Amino acid sequence: MPELPEVETIKNTLKQLVIHKTIEDVTIQWPKIIKRPGDTAAFRMDLLGQSILNIHRRGKFLLFELDDYTLVSHLRMEGKYSVHQKEEKVKKHTHVIFTFTDQTELRYNDVRKFGTMHLFPKGMELTESPLNKLGPDPFDEAFTLDYFYQKLQHTNRLIKAVLLDQSVVAGLGNIYVDETLFKAGILPTRRADTLSKKETAAIRSQAIATITNAVAKGGSTIRSYVNSQGNMGMFQLELYVYGQENKPCKDCGCEIVKMKVAGRGTHVCLHCQK
Incomplete structure (x- = not known):
């Protein structure tokens, strides 16, 4: 399972690749990955037109800061993100695709299908599961x-x-x-x-x-x-x-x-x- 250093590295590389891109479409191939909202159609509709303003990390979670929402993603055992041109062939085990207005795509691939995505109205992501019971990072001032x-x-x-x-x-x-x-x-x-x-x-x-x-x-x-x-x-x-x-x-x-x-x-x- 990717731990804090791996997730931090993923965050830093994704920030170079997708910051300020706007979501034009979302394709969900494995609905069970989407945990909030439970309706995948609502998940997709909420994300349309949203731009990625920043990417943060809490513990092993990635937090995609959007205009109005925060997407909380956990990679679990085998989850991976990669950025592609829209015309590139989609690999096996790619379960969620975020298509941007510039015709590039952020693809989530997960062989074991254990990863999760939660979409929260911005500011609510720390008040509910899965983030509300996390302890401090080793880097946090609270870890005294x-x-x-x-x-x-x-x-x-x-x-x-x-x-x-x-x-x-x-x-x-x-x-x-x-x-x-x-x-x-x-x-x-x-x-x-x-x-x-x-x-x-x-x-x-x-x-x-x-x-x-x-x-x-x-x-x-x-x-x-x-x-x-x-x-x-x-x-x-x-x-x-x-x-x-x-x-x-x-x-x-x-x-x-x-x-x-x-x-x-x-x-x-x-x-x-x-």
């Missing part, structure tokens, strides 16, 4: 050490499960949680409420540093992720534990181990993480 420490002290869940919880901190997924905990020297099986404030500070600072570095590298190309221009991210070349099972740890040389934690495949160095 005190906020994070209090969240951890009030739950006995495993720290990995807490970091994956989008209501605590938004945007982190399996890849960057594993990398963050490795760099903080914390085992993912630690109960959150046993972590000291110093350990909490280490996790917070490493989450911010890891995400910042991944954004600078364009994200990680895991499985089939590419950005909106078809380019691969490069952060996967710097992964220390994720996907490195049975390989030597880059810090100590011990073998990276894969286990299941919080229902997810989890990668650790049992020497470096305590």
Whole structure:
């Protein structure tokens, strides 16, 4: 699943390609992707004549700011956006097409069909699901050490499960949680409420540093992720534990181990993480 760095990269590339374009038509090939409004005809009619003024990101969600609406898009496992000339052949698994007045198209492709789109009157997108219960991004001012420490002290869940919880901190997924905990020297099986404030500070600072570095590298190309221009991210070349099972740890040389934690495949160095 694309995580915060991948979605940030997609946002930045789409801003170069579709800002100020006006929607002339919308083609919906897989109606179940449209979650709000439930009527796909209303979704299409609301978008006609709307221009894309800006694109934002909240956690793993893309927010297309239009004249009167905000389109909230989640890519889930395999969702991808790409921009094409109208006459270009439409690829298999393309489920939503936004045709612009300049005869280019923004196409949404999703092999697994898990992605979602919600259309809100502008200003209402943060008051309802799916955005109203999101926690702060690692980059947000609200993601303070005190906020994070209090969240951890009030739950006995495993720290990995807490970091994956989008209501605590938004945007982190399996890849960057594993990398963050490795760099903080914390085992993912630690109960959150046993972590000291110093350990909490280490996790917070490493989450911010890891995400910042991944954004600078364009994200990680895991499985089939590419950005909106078809380019691969490069952060996967710097992964220390994720996907490195049975390989030597880059810090100590011990073998990276894969286990299941919080229902997810989890990668650790049992020497470096305590």
